[in-house]
Amino acid sequence: MKIEQLKPAQSVAELEQRLKDLKAILQNLKKKNVNLPQGHLKVATKQKRKEFYHIKEPGCSRGIYIPKAQVSLAAQLAQKDYNLRLAGLVEKEIGAIERFLKSTLKLTEISHLYEGLCPGRQALITPVTLTNAQYAAEWKKVSWQGKVFSDDAPNYFTSNNERMRSKSEVIIAETLQRYKVPYRYEYPLNLKRAAEAEQVTIYPDFLCLNVCTREEFFWEHFGMMDDPEYVQRTISKLSLYIQNGIFPGRGLIISMESGTEHLDTKDLERLIKNYLI
Structure with missing residues (x-):
């Protein structure tokens, strides 16, 4: 279901991080080149054999032959040449990103247009981009039928009185609630096995929403x-996800425990911070 016409732009934060990374790379390249030999490398092919030459003077085309025993010198010169060309490209991209970030039109202005209106005016408008709170509220309105509980299933409930199948699921749900991550418990998902034509319906433990990126x-x-x-069933289930283009870390979050390795709430928080907020 499409909730809004236009997702909020995410590029600014990504570009700011890339700019930071590029500047760090450029600084590192300059430091490395200080300790590399002067001159450049020439690579020649003679009778299907590679030969290396050390070009020490600008404009010199022949250079000094580098014997196999000094191949490390050739490697250093090759790395230096690469570093110099890379530094030039990095500087160009840094300039392009800085010019973009300083431009008059910011990618957040479309969403800020609606957010800056008074509530009375907002109520009369259908915006192309919703606020995060509005999007989350619309996402939560979806109704579904989860997997039926058997008569002898144990009773585990969250603080919101949602019934779940295990204590661990309750812990995950409570952690998601604490970080204000919207979720749907056992939301049905129709998938196809590679060797079969018919669909199979599974009930993932949670379907979670990253409100900022709109990713599920x-x-x-x-x-x-x-x-x-149980491990064999787990492998089969993960394979089914992959066959349908849903990969761990890309559309699928996985947590595990055993009789000796219990659920770590700190790990849950790390997963939530990495994927969902």
């Missing part, structure tokens, strides 16, 4: 990884 992630918790049969 399925979250599967595998809680009995010391049970060989």
